[in-house]
Amino acid sequence: MLRRLSLPLAATAMIGACGLLVSALAAPAVEGGGKQGLNPAAIVMFFAFVLGTLYITYRAAQGSKSAADFYAAGGGITGFQNGLAIAGDYMSAASFLGISGLVFASGFDGLLYSIGFLVGWPIVLFLIAERLRNLGKFTFADVASFRLDQTQIRILSATGTLVVVAFYLIAQMVGAGKLIELLFGLDYLYAIVIVGALMIVYVAFGGMKATTWVQIIKACLLLGGATFMALAVLWNFGFNPEAMFSEAVRTHPKGDAIMAPGGMVSDPVSTISLGLALMFGTAGLPHILMRFFTVSDAQAARKSVFYATGFIAYFYILTFIIGFGAITFLMNDPSYYTAGAGGVVNKITGLIGGTNMAAVHLANAVGGGLFLGFISAVAFATILAVVAGLTLSGASAVSHDLYAEVIARGRTNERKEVNISKITAVVIGVVAIVLGYVFENQNVAFMVGLAFAVAASCNFPVLLMSTMWKGCTTFGAMVGGFAGLVSAVMMVVLSKAVWVQTFGFREAWFPYDNPALFSMTIAFVGIWMASKADSSQRARDEVASYDAQYVRSETGIGAASAHQH
Amino acid sequence: MVQSDHQRILGNPKFQELVRTRSGFAWTLAAAMLAIYLGFILLVAFAPGLMAVKVGGGVTSLGIVLGLAVIVSAFLLTGIYVQRANSRFDDLTRDLTKEIV
Numbered sequence: 001m002l003r004r005l006s007l008p009l010a011a012t013a014m015i016g017a018c019g020l021l022v023s024a025l026a027a028p029a030v031e032g033g034g035k036q037g038l039n040p041a042a043i044v045m046f047f048a049f050v051l052g053t054l055y056i057t058y059r060a061a062q063g064s065k066s067a068a069d070f071y072a073a074g075g076g077i078t079g080f081q082n083g084l085a086i087a088g089d090y091m092s093a094a095s096f097l098g099i100s101g102l103v104f105a106s107g108f109d110g111l112l113y114s115i116g117f118l119v120g121w122p123i124v125l126f127l128i129a130e131r132l133r134n135l136g137k138f139t140f141a142d143v144a145s146f147r148l149d150q151t152q153i154r155i156l157s158a159t160g161t162l163v164v165v166a167f168y169l170i171a172q173m174v175g176a177g178k179l180i181e182l183l184f185g186l187d188y189l190y191a192i193v194i195v196g197a198l199m200i201v202y203v204a205f206g207g208m209k210a211t212t213w214v215q216i217i218k219a220c221l222l223l224g225g226a227t228f229m230a231l232a233v234l235w236n237f238g239f240n241p242e243a244m245f246s247e248a249v250r251t252h253p254k255g256d257a258i259m260a261p262g263g264m265v266s267d268p269v270s271t272i273s274l275g276l277a278l279m280f281g282t283a284g285l286p287h288i289l290m291r292f293f294t295v296s297d298a299q300a301a302r303k304s305v306f307y308a309t310g311f312i313a314y315f316y317i318l319t320f321i322i323g324f325g326a327i328t329f330l331m332n333d334p335s336y337y338t339a340g341a342g343g344v345v346n347k348i349t350g351l352i353g354g355t356n357m358a359a360v361h362l363a364n365a366v367g368g369g370l371f372l373g374f375i376s377a378v379a380f381a382t383i384l385a386v387v388a389g390l391t392l393s394g395a396s397a398v399s400h401d402l403y404a405e406v407i408a409r410g411r412t413n414e415r416k417e418v419n420i421s422k423i424t425a426v427v428i429g430v431v432a433i434v435l436g437y438v439f440e441n442q443n444v445a446f447m448v449g450l451a452f453a454v455a456a457s458c459n460f461p462v463l464l465m466s467t468m469w470k471g472c473t474t475f476g477a478m479v480g481g482f483a484g485l486v487s488a489v490m491m492v493v494l495s496k497a498v499w500v501q502t503f504g505f506r507e508a509w510f511p512y513d514n515p516a517l518f519s520m521t522i523a524f525v526g527i528w529m530a531s532k533a534d535s536s537q538r539a540r541d542e543v544a545s546y547d548a549q550y551v552r553s554e555t556g557i558g559a560a561s562a563h564q565h
Numbered sequence: 566m567v568q569s570d571h572q573r574i575l576g577n578p579k580f581q582e583l584v585r586t587r588s589g590f591a592w593t594l595a596a597a598m599l600a601i602y603l604g605f606i607l608l609v610a611f612a613p614g615l616m617a618v619k620v621g622g623g624v625t626s627l628g629i630v631l632g633l634a635v636i637v638s639a640f641l642l643t644g645i646y647v648q649r650a651n652s653r654f655d656d657l658t659r660d661l662t663k664e665i666v
Contacts, residue, residue, distance in 0.1 A: 108629060122639050123595055242621070261616050279599075
C-alpha cells in the first residue's frame with residue numbers, strides 16, 4: 001500500500017516543488033527576461049522536472065514486475081488520474097503552441113481545430129471505451145483479434161499502430177528540436193538526442209507507470225500555466241471577453257475578419273474530411289486506447305473519459321483566450337517582431353520564431369522572464385511526456401502483438417515479452433532521433449493530420465466493426481483495414497502538402513487536404529464487402545463466436561479473470 | 566466461458582434490457598454529438614456569412630458563441646452518459662451478474 005501511495009505523493013511533491021522554484025528564482029531571473037538564447041530559469045525548472053520524473057521512473061521500475069505492470073501500470077490508475085493522463089497525451093506542445101498560434105494568426109479558424117480534436121472524445125466514450133476495457137488486456141489488437149484470426153489481425157493492428165506512431169513521433173521530434181533550439185538556445189541535434197534519450201529511459205525502465213505519472217505531472221503544470229496566462233489576459237480586460245475581442249479586432253491586421261470563418265476553410269470537402277479525421281482518429285490512436293487498460297474496470301474507464309473531456313475542453317478554451325490575448329498584448333509591441341524586407345513589420349508572420357511562438361511570447365508579456373522560463377520548461381516537459389506515450393504504444397505493438405502472438409505464437413513468457421518491449425523502446429527512440437534529424441528541414445505539419453487520418457481509416461473501422469458487427473470476418477477486416485491504411489497514406493502523398501510542397505511537382509493528384517472522408521469510406525465498405533464475400537469455414541466460425549464476445553463486451557463477465565490485477 | 570453460459574446470458578431478459586437501453590442511449594448521444602459537430606462544420610463551410618453575424622451588440626460573432634457551445638456540449642454529453650451508465654446500467658449489470666453466477 002505504501003508503495004502504491006508513493007508515486008502520487010512524489011508527483012504532488014514535484015508539482016509543489018515547481019511552484020517553490022518559481023518563487024525562489026523570481027529575483028535573479030526577472031531582469032534577464034530575454035526572449036532568445038539561454039534562459040536560466042527555464043533550464044533550472046526543466047532540470048527539476050527531469051530529476052523528479054527520473055526519481056518517479058526509478059520508483060516505478062522497482063514496483064514493475066509483471067507484464068501487466070509494464071503495459072498497464074498494473075491496472076492501478078484511478079479514473080481521475082487516468083483522465084489527467086489521457087488529457088496529457090492529448091495536450092501536446094503542438095496543440096498548445098499550434099492552436100494558440102492559429103488563433104493568433106486567424107482568430108476563429110483556430111477554434112475549428114480545437115473543436116475537431118475535442119468532439120472525438122464523446123464518441124470514444126459512447127462506442128469504444130467500455131467494450132475495449134471489457135474485451136482487452138494491453139493493446140487494442142487484443143480486442144480486434146478477440147474472435148478473429150490472431151496472427152493476421154495482430155499484423156494489421158500492429159502495422160496501423162506503428163504507422164500512426166511513426167508519423168506522430170516524427171512530427172513531435174522535429175517540433176521538439178525546433179522549439180528547444182528556440183527556447184533554450186540549444187543545438188537542434190542535442191535537443192532531439194536529449195528528448196530521445198529521456199523517453200527511452202522513461203519507457204524502458206518505468207513502463208506504463210512512469211509514463212502515466214510523467215503525463216499527469218506535465219498535465220497539471222501545463223493546465224496551471226495556461227490558466228495563469230488566460231486569467232492574466234482576462235484580468236487585463238476586467239474579465240469581459242467582449243472587451244478582449246473588440247481590442248483584438250482593433251489590433252489585428254485582418255480586423256473584423258478574425259471573428260468569422262476565413263480562408264482556411266474555403267473548401268467544404270477538405271473541411272468535412274479534416275473534421276472526420278480529427279473526430280474518429282481520436283478513437284483509433286493506439287497510445288490513447290492503451291490507457292483504458294490502466295484502470296481497474298469499465299466504470300473507471302468511463303470516468304476517465306469524462307474527466308479527460310473536461311480537462312481537454314477547458315484547455316482548448318484557455319488556448320483560445322491565450323491566442324486572442326497574444327493578439328492584444330503582442331501586436332502593438334515591436335520588440336516581439338523582426339522587420340521584413342524594407343523595414344516593414346508583418347504583424348502575423350513577423351513574430352519572432354513564427355506564429356507558433358505566440359503563447360511563449362505572451363508568457364513573457366504577462367509574467368516576465370521567470371514565467372517565460374516556466375512555460376518553456378513546461379513545453380519541453382510536454383514533448384517528453386507525449387513522445388514517451390507514443391514510444392510505449394509502439395513498443396507494445398511490437399512485443400505484445402508481433403512478437404508474442406505472431407513470431408513466438410504464444411510460446412513465450414511474460415519476462416521475455418517485457419524485455420522485447422524494452423529493447424523495442426530503445427530501438428524506437430534511436431530511430432526517432434535519426435528521423436528527427438533527417439526531417440529537420442522538411443515541412444512535417446501534415447504528419448499529425450496523416451496520423452489521425454490513418455487512425456480513423458484503419459484502426460477505428462477495424463475496432464468498431466469487429467466489436468459491433470456480427471458479420472465481420474478476418475478476411476473483411478484485413479481487406480478493409482489495409483485498404484483504409486494504404487488509401488489514406490497514398491492520398492496524402494498525392495496531395496498538395498507532399499506532392500507539391502515536398503516533392504516539388506506542379507500539380508497535386510489528390511485535390512483535398514485530408515483523405516479521411518474517402519479513406520474511411522473505403523475502409524468501412526471494404527470490411528463490409530469482403531466479410532460478405534467470405535464464405536469459408538473460418539468465417540462461419542468467426543460469426544458464430546460473436547455471441548460470446550458480445551456478452552463479454554457488454555457486461556464484462558469473464559473479463560476479470562483474463563486480466564489479473 | 567463455457568459455451569452454454571453466454572447462451573443463457575443472451576436469453577436473460579435483464580441482459581436484453583441492459584443491451585437495448587444502453588446501446589439505444591449510446592447511439593442517441595453519439596448521433597447528437599455527430600449532428601452538433603457536423604451541423605457546426607457545415608455552417609462554417611456553407612454559411613460563413615451567418616457565422617459572422619454579430620450577437621449582443623459588440624464584435625462577438627455567432628460563430629464564436631456556437632463554437633464555444635459545441636465545446637461545452639461535448640463535455641455535457643459525456644457527463645450525461647457517465648451519470649446514467651454509472652448508476653442505472655451498472656445496477657443492471659450487477660443484478661445480471663448476481664443472477665448468472
